[in-house]
Every structure is written in C-alpha cells, then in structure tokens.
Amino acid sequence: MADPGTASFLTRANALLRKNLTYQKRNIWSNFRLIMIPLYLCVLLVIIQVLVDTQFNNADENRCGCQCTVTNQNGKCVNKTCGLEFSTSDQALFCPISSPPRWPPLLQVPRPDSRAVRASFLPDIGLPDESCRRTRTCPVTLLFTGNNHSLGASLLGNLLPSSVAVNSTDPLQGLAYNVLGTEIEAGDTNYLDPGISLNLTIYNIQSRCISNAAFSFSFGEEPLKFKKELKCAQGLNLWRNNSREVNDMIFKGYRKGNSQGKTNEIAAAYDLLNTDRNNFNVHIYYNSTYKENSRNTPTTLLRLPRSVNMVSNAFLQLLQGPGTKMLFEYVKEVPKVETRLRLDIASLIGPLFFTWVILLLFPVILSSLVYEKQERLRIIMKMHGLGDGPYWMISYAYFLAMSTLYVICLMIYGSAIGLKFFRLNDYSIQFTFYFLYVNLQIALCFLVSSIFSKVKTLTVASYIYVFLSGLVGEFLLEFLIEDPSFSRGWIIVLELFPAFSLYRGLYEFGEFSFQGNLRGADGMKWKDFSDSAMDHVFLIIIVEWFLALTAAYYIDKMSSSGKGPLFFLKSPINKSPSLRRPSLQRQGSKVVVEMEKTDVTQEIEKVEQLMLEPSTSHAIVCDNLKKVYPGRDGNPPKLAVSGLSLAVPSGECFGMLGPNGAGKTSFINMMTGLLKPTSGTGLVRGLDICNDMDRVYTSMGVCPQHDLLWETLTGREHLLFYGRLKNLKGSDLIQAVEESLKSVNLFHGGVADKPAGKYSGGMKRRLSVAISLIGNPKVVYMDEPSTGLDPASRKNLWTVIKRAKQNTAIILTTHSMEEAEFLCDRLGIFVDGSLQCIGNPKELKGRYGGSYVFTMTTSSEHEGNVERLIQDVSPNAKKIYHIAGTQKFELPKEEVRISEVFQAVEKAKSNFTVFAWGLADTTLEDVFIKVARTGQAFNVFS
Numbered sequence: 001m002a003d004p005g006t007a008s009f010l011t012r013a014n015a016l017l018r019k020n021l022t023y024q025k026r027n028i029w030s031n032f033r034l035i036m037i038p039l040y041l042c043v044l045l046v047i048i049q050v051l052v053d054t055q056f057n058n059a060d061e062n063r064c065g066c067q068c069t070v071t072n073q074n075g076k077c078v079n080k081t082c083g084l085e086f087s088t089s090d091q092a093l094f095c096p097i098s099s100p101p102r103w104p105p106l107l108q109v110p111r112p113d114s115r116a117v118r119a120s121f122l123p124d125i126g127l128p129d130e131s132c133r134r135t136r137t138c139p140v141t142l143l144f145t146g147n148n149h150s151l152g153a154s155l156l157g158n159l160l161p162s163s164v165a166v167n168s169t170d171p172l173q174g175l176a177y178n179v180l181g182t183e184i185e186a187g188d189t190n191y192l193d194p195g196i197s198l199n200l201t202i203y204n205i206q207s208r209c210i211s212n213a214a215f216s217f218s219f220g221e222e223p224l225k226f227k228k229e230l231k232c233a234q235g236l237n238l239w240r241n242n243s244r245e246v247n248d249m250i251f252k253g254y255r256k257g258n259s260q261g262k263t264n265e266i267a268a269a270y271d272l273l274n275t276d277r278n279n280f281n282v283h284i285y286y287n288s289t290y291k292e293n294s295r296n297t298p299t300t301l302l303r304l305p306r307s308v309n310m311v312s313n314a315f316l317q318l319l320q321g322p323g324t325k326m327l328f329e330y331v332k333e334v335p336k337v338e339t340r341l342r343l344d345i346a347s348l349i350g351p352l353f354f355t356w357v358i359l360l361l362f363p364v365i366l367s368s369l370v371y372e373k374q375e376r377l378r379i380i381m382k383m384h385g386l387g388d389g390p391y392w393m394i395s396y397a398y399f400l401a402m403s404t405l406y407v408i409c410l411m412i413y414g415s416a417i418g419l420k421f422f423r424l425n426d427y428s429i430q431f432t433f434y435f436l437y438v439n440l441q442i443a444l445c446f447l448v449s450s451i452f453s454k455v456k457t458l459t460v461a462s463y464i465y466v467f468l469s470g471l472v473g474e475f476l477l478e479f480l481i482e483d484p485s486f487s488r489g490w491i492i493v494l495e496l497f498p499a500f501s502l503y504r505g506l507y508e509f510g511e512f513s514f515q516g517n518l519r520g521a522d523g524m525k526w527k528d529f530s531d532s533a534m535d536h537v538f539l540i541i542i543v544e545w546f547l548a549l550t551a552a553y554y555i556d557k558m559s560s561s562g563k564g565p566l567f568f569l570k571s572p573i574n575k576s577p578s579l580r581r582p583s584l585q586r587q588g589s590k591v592v593v594e595m596e597k598t599d600v601t602q603e604i605e606k607v608e609q610l611m612l613e614p615s616t617s618h619a620i621v622c623d624n625l626k627k628v629y630p631g632r633d634g635n636p637p638k639l640a641v642s643g644l645s646l647a648v649p650s651g652e653c654f655g656m657l658g659p660n661g662a663g664k665t666s667f668i669n670m671m672t673g674l675l676k677p678t679s680g681t682g683l684v685r686g687l688d689i690c691n692d693m694d695r696v697y698t699s700m701g702v703c704p705q706h707d708l709l710w711e712t713l714t715g716r717e718h719l720l721f722y723g724r725l726k727n728l729k730g731s732d733l734i735q736a737v738e739e740s741l742k743s744v745n746l747f748h749g750g751v752a753d754k755p756a757g758k759y760s761g762g763m764k765r766r767l768s769v770a771i772s773l774i775g776n777p778k779v780v781y782m783d784e785p786s787t788g789l790d791p792a793s794r795k796n797l798w799t800v801i802k803r804a805k806q807n808t809a810i811i812l813t814t815h816s817m818e819e820a821e822f823l824c825d826r827l828g829i830f831v832d833g834s835l836q837c838i839g840n841p842k843e844l845k846g847r848y849g850g851s852y853v854f855t856m857t858t859s860s861e862h863e864g865n866v867e868r869l870i871q872d873v874s875p876n877a878k879k880i881y882h883i884a885g886t887q888k889f890e891l892p893k894e895e896v897r898i899s900e901v902f903q904a905v906e907k908a909k910s911n912f913t914v915f916a917w918g919l920a921d922t923t924l925e926d927v928f929i930k931v932a933r934t935g936q937a938f939n940v941f942s
C-alpha cells in the first residue's frame with residue numbers, strides 16, 4: 001500500500017472530532033439526561049411561580065376589592081363592581097384611581113427623641129436642654145448660613161408661621177399657610193401618603209407653640225379620607241457662621257458621626273451663599289438616607305419640595321413684604337389604571353437553579369478529560385501522532401460547542417416555558433455572559449485535569465463543588481450583596497471564586513427581571529451594563545479565563561516533557577544521579593563485555609558508524625541510551641538502562657528478551673517518548689527522540705503492555721480513529737480497517753462492532769496489535785503482544801506481524817521463546833539494563849548451546865547412580881538442575897555421542913528403576929536462562 005504521508009493538522013483534528021462524536025453518541029442517554037436537567041429545573045420554577053401566582057399574586061387581598069351586585073339563584077356572583085370604595089387600604093393600592101387625592105406637602109422631620117439637643121460633642125449654640133426629650137417637646141431644628149447675616153436673619157423671620165391659619169371654605173388652601181411635618185418617609189408613589197394614612201402624628205411647625213394648639217383636620221377624599229390631629233411642634237432656626245460649621249453639626253449629630261452613639265438630627269439646613277435682593281442662591285441640606293433602603297428596592301419619593309417652597313416663600317416675602325405669598329397647596333399623583341401584584345419568584349430563586357445547571361457541565365467535562373489521562377489514552381493517542389496542539393484545540397472547541405449548545409438549550413427552554421428571567425433580559429447580554437462563563441469553565445477543567453489524575457475522587461469532589469457553590473451563593477453571597485454596609489471590595493474578592501462570579505451574574509439577571517416584571521418594564525439591557533455589577537463580573541471572567549488557560553498550558557507542557565509541574569522548585573543536586581552504585585554495576589557489565597560480548601561490541605561499533613554518517617537504512621538507532629531513576633526516600637538511584645546501543649534496519653523484527661525488571665519497558669518508554677533518557681539518545685528515521693518526538697510520532701505505532709482502549713468505542717471505531725490519525729482517507733481507510741480487522745480475527749460475528757469494554761483479554765490484545773499496525777507505520781514497538789492469546793489466535797497474530805514487517809522496523813518484547821524464534825530476525829537478551837548478547841536465534845543457540853541437556857528422573861536413593869552414569873559418558877558434564885529425584889545435566893557436544901548415551905541408559909535401566917529420561921538439544925529457553933544467570937551473577941552486590 002502507498003505511504004499515506006503525514007497527517008495534516010486538520011486531518012488529525014477531524015479524526016479526534018469524529019472519535020469524540022462517536023463517543024458522545026454512545027453516551028447518548030447520559031447526554032440526553034444532562035440536557036433534560038435544565039428543562040426539569042425550568043419546569044419546577046414554572047410550577048413554583050404558578051403556585052405563587054394563585055396563592056399570592058392573584059389572591060383577593062392583593063387585588064382591587066370588589067362587591068357582588070348581581071347573584072343568581074345558586075348564590076353565585078354573576079356581576080360585580082370593583083373599586084376603591086369596596087377595598088381595604090391594602091387592596092386600594094391595586095385599584096384604578098381616575099382622580100388621585102390631593103395631599104398637603106409634608107416636611108420630613110426627625111423623631112422627637114432624636115431631634116438635636118445640647119450635647120458634649122456639639123458647640124452650645126442655643127440648642128435646648130436634653131430634658132425636652134422626656135416630654136417629647138424638642139424643637140425641630142433648621143440651620144442657616146450665608147454671606148450676609150443681616151439678610152439671613154430677616155429671611156428667617158418669614159420662614160415659619162407664628163400662628164395656625166385655617167380657611168373653612170377651602171381647607172387645603174388654608175393648610176398651605178402652615179408648615180406640616182412628619183417623621184415617616186414618603187412611599188414610592190403619592191397615591192397615598194404614609195405620613196397621613198398611618199397612625200402617626202402630623203406636626204404643625206410654628207415659630208412658637210401656643211398651648212392647646214392641637215386641632216384636627218380631614219385629608220383626602222372618600223374613600224381615601226383620613227381624619228388627623230395636627231400637633232404643634234416648635235421650629236428652631238439657628239444661624240451658623242459658615243457652611244463648614246453647618247456641615248460639622250450635621251455630621252456630629254448623625255448617629256454614626258459621634259462616639260456616644262446619640263443622634264442629634266436636624267430637619268434641614270440652608271446655605272444662602274451670596275443671596276442679596278437681586279440674587280437668590282441657596283443650597284439645601286436634606287436627609288437622603290432613606291432614599292434607597294437597599295440597591296434594589298424602588299426609589300422612594302423625597303420630601304424635599306416643601307423645604308424648597310419654604311425658603312422661596314420667605315425670600316419673596318423679604319422682597320415684597322408679608323402680604324405676598326407663594327403657596328404650595330398640594331401634591332397629587334397622576335391618575336392610574338388597575339394594577340396587579342407581580343412578584344416573579346422564579347427570578348428570585350432562578351439564580352440558584354441556573355448556577356447548578358451551568359456548573360453541572362464542570363464534572364462532565366472534567367471526567368471526560370481526566371478519564372483519557374487516567375487510562376493513558378491521551379499518551380497513546382500522542383504516540384500515534386496526535387500532537388498536543390490538535391488535542392487541546394479540538395477538545396476545547398468540542399467542549400465549547402457542547403457547552404454552548406447546552407446554554408442555548410437552557411435559554412430556549414426558559415423562554416419557551418415563559419420564565420421572566422430569560423424573557424425580560426436582553427438575550428445578547430445573557431448569551432454573552434453564558435458564553436464567557438462556559439469558556440472559563442472549560443479552561444478551569446483543563447487546569448484541574450492537568451493537576452489531578454483520578455476520575456473517581458475528582459468527580460465526587462466536583463459534584464460537591466457544584467452543589468455547595470450554588471447554596472453558598474444563594475444563602476451567603478446574596479445576603480452580603482444585599483447588605484449595603486458590606487464592603488463592595490470584599491464582594492469582588494469573593495467573586496474571584498469562579499462559581500460566585502457566575503452566581504453574581506445570574507443574580508443580577510434575576511434582580512433586573514424581577515424589578516422589570518414588577519414595573520411592567522424590561523429587564524437588563526446593554527445600557528444597564530455598568531449600573532449592574534455585570535461589568536466587573538465580565539472582567540473577572542475574562543481575566544480568569546486567560547490565566548487558567550495559560551496555567552493549564554504551562555502545567556501540561558511541563559508534565560508532558562517529563563518534568564513535574566513544580567520542576568523549578570527541585571534542587572539541581574537531586575536531579576543528577578549519584579554515581580556510586582551505577583559505577584559498581586558498570587564494572588560488572590564491563591567484565592561481561594570482556595568475556596564474551598563481542599556481538600554487543602560489534603553492535604556498538606555499528607551504531608557509532610551510523611551516528612557519524614547517518615543513513616536512512618536503519619529505522620531505529622539507539623546510541624548509548626541510559627536511564628537512571630533518581631533515588632527516593634533515601635534509596636540509592638536506580639539504574640534501569642545502562643548504555644544501550646542498538647541499530648534496527650527497516651524490515652527487521654528485533655526481539656528483546658529479558659527477565660522481569662530488566663529494563664525493557666523503560667527502554668520502550670524512552671523510545672516512545674514517555675520517559676526522557678538520562679543520557680544518550682535515539683534516532684528514529686534520522687529524527688532525535690529527545691527533540692523531535694512530535695515528528696517521530698507521525699510514523700510510529702505502539703502496542704503497549706496494557707491495552708489502552710475506550711470502553712465504549714467499538715473495535716472498528718478505534719481503528720478508524722487511529723487510521724485517520726495516520727492520514728488514511730476515504731476508501732483507503734475503510735479498506736485498511738477491514739483488512740486489519742480480518743487479519744486479527746475480529747471481523748466475523750459482529751465482534752468489530754461491539755464496544756471494546758465487552759471484549760475478552762485476548763480480543764483486546766489483538767485490537768491493540770491491529771491499532772499499532774494500522775496505516776503502515778515505519779517503526780512499531782510491541783510490548784508483549786501475544787500475552788493471553790489462545791494458540792490459534794497467536795499463530796494468526798504472528799502471520800500479521802510477519803507480514804507487517806516488510807517495510808517496518810519492529811521492536812518486540814516477549815517472554816515466549818517460541819514467538820521470538822518465529823518472528824524475530826535478531827534477538828537481544830537484556831539483563832539488568834544492558835544487552836548481554838545479540839544475534840539471530842540460530843547463532844545464539846549455536847554460541848550458547850554447545851551442549852545437550854540430559855534429564856533423568858529416578859527415586860531419590862538412585863541419584864548417585866545417575867551421577868556416576870553421566871560421569872562415565874561425559875566427564876565434563878555439569879549438573880544444572882536437581883529436585884526430588886529429577887536431575888538435569890549439560891553434556892558438552894564434542895565429548896558425547898548420542899548412541900553412547902542410549903546404551904548407558906539401557907544398562908542403567910536394568911540396575912535401577914528409571915521413571916523417565918530424555919536427551920534434548922539446547923533450546924532458546926536454555927540460552928535465555930543461561931545468559932540471564934551469567935548477567936545477574938555480577939549483581940550479587942545489589
């Protein structure tokens with residue numbers, strides 16, 4: 001088949017994308033459940049809202065009162081009239097008011113027990129004694145200042161009336177001559193003044209109170225008519241020398257301004273500035289703390305107009321004489337239609353639900369990322385040519401598309417089902433907010449996944465994160481946001497926690513839609529962007545997104561290049577291996593080299609030659625490759641591979657034999673880029689494994705010792721994915737996958753289309769081999785490819801590998817001598833980190849096996865006889881094995897004739913009972929045992 005060439009970025013991206021989509025298709029039910037969660041919660045909110053509407057919003061006490069005018073025979077009401085006259089005062093608010101009542105304009109005055117009196121912290125300037133508080137007769141203080149005292153003094157004289165003025169023909173006009181005051185702040189409309197409707201005293205503020213000055217009066221028109229008693233309160237006008245003093249007094253009198261915790265409030269203050277007869281300039285100080293109780297309740301009206309009118313009237317009288325009056329008769333609200341109570345509970349609890357909905361993606365994305373890392377699928381994909389770049393970009397784009405779809409679904413459900421939360425706020429702000437947040441969330445997943453590596457614990461922890469952050473947001477953050485005395489700076493600090501910035505954004509949406517709905521208006525628009533907290537929430541999200549992405553990228557780079565994420569913290573001394581023990585070992589291996597390793601020396605020479613004049617004929621060249629694991633917990637450093645030199649030409653299968661722990665896997669890990677060599681290097685088709693690993697991967701196939709497969713993907717899908725990574729396309733791809741499936745016996749009986757998680761161990765193994773060979777890689781590493789296979793499959797697999805070998809260099813480790821003999825052109829026996837011998841199987845047998853192996857089993861009392869028998873046949877024979885009557889001897893070939901052995905055995909059989917005996921030529925197994933033993937003999941010190 002033609003060389004498909006290296007896959008482009010797009011091809012690899014496409015491969016990963018298709019694999020991910022297939023993966024999601026397998027998880028269709030859990031995806032469906034996920035996408036239904038927003039729907040469930042939206043429906044739940046709607047149900048709650050419907051309950052609130054029927055029980056509360058539409059309840060009789062929350063609508064204009066009605067009376068039945070016509071009833072039918074059954075006593076059912078058929079016709080009713082509604083209106084103010086049938087309403088309680090609660091219901092009245094909802095009634096249509098075609099002609100709103102007129103109220104006298106009131107002045108806001110402090111409560112009797114907090115009116116200004118003489119105190120240690122205030123200069124004594126004519127304030128009354130504290131004793132007036134007991135009788136509740138403290139005067140209402142007004143402060144004045146200005147550039148011209150004499151002008152100010154005459155103006156003050158006109159400010160407050162000295163007697164009560166009543167006009168019996170037009171009572172309201174008569175009241176306009178008086179200054180009326182109340183302690184309670186106004187409402188948010190003027191349909192009903194709380195100062196009049198509530199059971200509170202109305203003060204008539206006069207310059208002097210004459211005794212029994214109280215009189216009663218009716219306000220408003222039926223049905224909003226209130227009869228009230230007017231009580232005289234003395235007004236006290238105080239002149240201060242300048243505005244700084246006025247300011248000082250207001251400040252000290254305010255409950256938080258002085259250390260005693262006493263209030264000494266004044267009603268209002270006037271700074272007349274440069275007012276003269278031609279100019280009227282005035283600054284009015286008034287109490288505005290009640291203007292907004294908290295940020296989100298509607299602004300109440302201010303009782304400011306009356307104080308403006310008072311000072312204007314006084315100035316007019318100063319100019320024109322006391323006969324001229326500027327009257328302020330009444331205030332009146334505009335007529336209104338019937339209104340309804342519209343409390344949108346869904347907007348208030350929505351933020352909690354939607355925080356959960358959006359955060360729910362966090363565990364989903366995270367577990368998918370960590371799963372690939374935990375199962376080492378990420379690594380194996382990388383080994384088959386999927387670089388970090390495409391992996392990150394495709395994963396990011398993929399999760400982003402998934403998350404975006406998810407939030408769009410949420411918005412669609414919410415709007416379709418009628419939640420004001422979604423309908424009233426501008427869709428573009430909502431979408432931008434969700435979109436930015438899911439970006440941040442994905443970046444966070446990347447960051448967390450690069451630090452942690454266990455799916456189970458992480459999933460549990462992230463679900464806890466989801467639920468707790470929603471609850472803490474609802475019950476703590478919201479409380480703090482609504483507390484105006486809590487520092488805004490600290491709230492921003494709290495919002496740095498990603499889930500809280502999400503909560504804050506949703507909270508703002510909720511507040512805007514709640515208020516919008518209450519007023520029958522829209523929710524948040526872009527023009528409200530900076531009034532709400534949205535501007536800094538957006539900023540926090542964008543900055544955190546950037547930081548998280550950078551950190552994730554950095555940590556991933558560090559860990560994939562073999563360094564720990566905190567590599568810069570480690571002291572350089574730890575990194576360089578201590579040399580004591582390795583040098584001891586090296587001495588050991590040197591002796592072996594001197595003894596008999598001419599083949600190994602030859603290989604070293606060949607490698608040196610190849611390093612000097614690189615040629616492409618050798619696909620794999622390792623030059624003195626070493627790996628030392630640094631010592632941990634006081635143990636000495638471990639030398640895993642000590643100077644391996646090897647050249648494998650294309651078309652050769654090189655078998656690596658060796659006892660467990662000899663360093664074979666370390667070697668393969670180095671060649672596949674999992675580990676960085678401590679020293680030395682390897683060239684794969686001329687590319688350095690230390691620097692050019694990404695390009696090496698494009699022509700490499702790996703069959704790892706443990707099968708690295710996606711449980712839910714089928715065998716065919718695995719092969720399609722890896723085939724695409726190897727740049728196979730269209731019909732070539734289909735054909736290659738079919739052939740590959742057939743060759744490893746996974747084609748028939750629908751096996752290819754079963755998920756890999758259901759495969760038996762042997763089937764998984766065969767699939768792994770097929771994966772490593774798909775797309776004709778130039779270099780293939782197989783770590784024990786045939787373990788766990790039945791003999792038939794094994795034979796089959798061998799033919800596959802044999803066929804694949806033609807233009808590929810294969811390095812294979814195995815414990816099966818049969819396999820090594822069958823597949824490998826050359827063998828190397830690897831003991832304690834170095835090659836003990838190298839050559840083709842025949843050569844090795846010839847070199848190490850210059851002997852026959854004689855085995856005989858007798859009862860144990862005849863062991864001596866057997867030994868004597870062997871002595872006779874072959875004086876230089878060596879006993880290599882002995883257990884309970886069974887003995888094995890090695891007979892040098894040159895001094896033994898087989899016929900002699902037979903004769904000797906026949907003779908022996910007549911002397912004692914021989915249970916069994918045998919004579920065998922050396923096998924590869926004997927060679928292996930022998931080499932392994934000599935190799936290890938030099939390591940008795942370890």
Ligand SMILES: *[C@@H]1O[C@H](CO)[C@@H](O)[C@H](O)[C@H]1NC(C)=O
Nearest residue numbers: 147148149150151152154276
């Ligand atoms: C202050 O006002 C009075 C009139 O009320 C005027 O006669 C006098 O000149 C003014 N004084 C100054 C310093 O402007």
Ligand SMILES: *[C@@H]1O[C@H](CO)[C@@H](O)[C@H](O)[C@H]1NC(C)=O
Nearest residue numbers: 166167168169170171173174
């Ligand atoms: C009382 O009100 C009527 C009607 O507005 C007006 O004509 C009359 O002059 C007023 N009387 C006084 C004493 O102001």
Ligand SMILES: *[C@@H]1O[C@H](CO)[C@@H](O)[C@H](O)[C@H]1NC(C)=O
Nearest residue numbers: 123124125239240241242245
């Ligand atoms: C205001 O200034 C006058 C003279 O400039 C002074 O006598 C008086 O004590 C001052 N009043 C106050 C309350 O400081």
Ligand SMILES: *[C@@H]1O[C@H](CO)[C@@H](O)[C@H](O)[C@H]1NC(C)=O
Nearest residue numbers: 185254255265266287289290
């Ligand atoms: C302003 O009015 C509020 C509410 O009526 C009151 O609690 C507060 O003490 C007043 N502040 C001053 C400085 O008078």
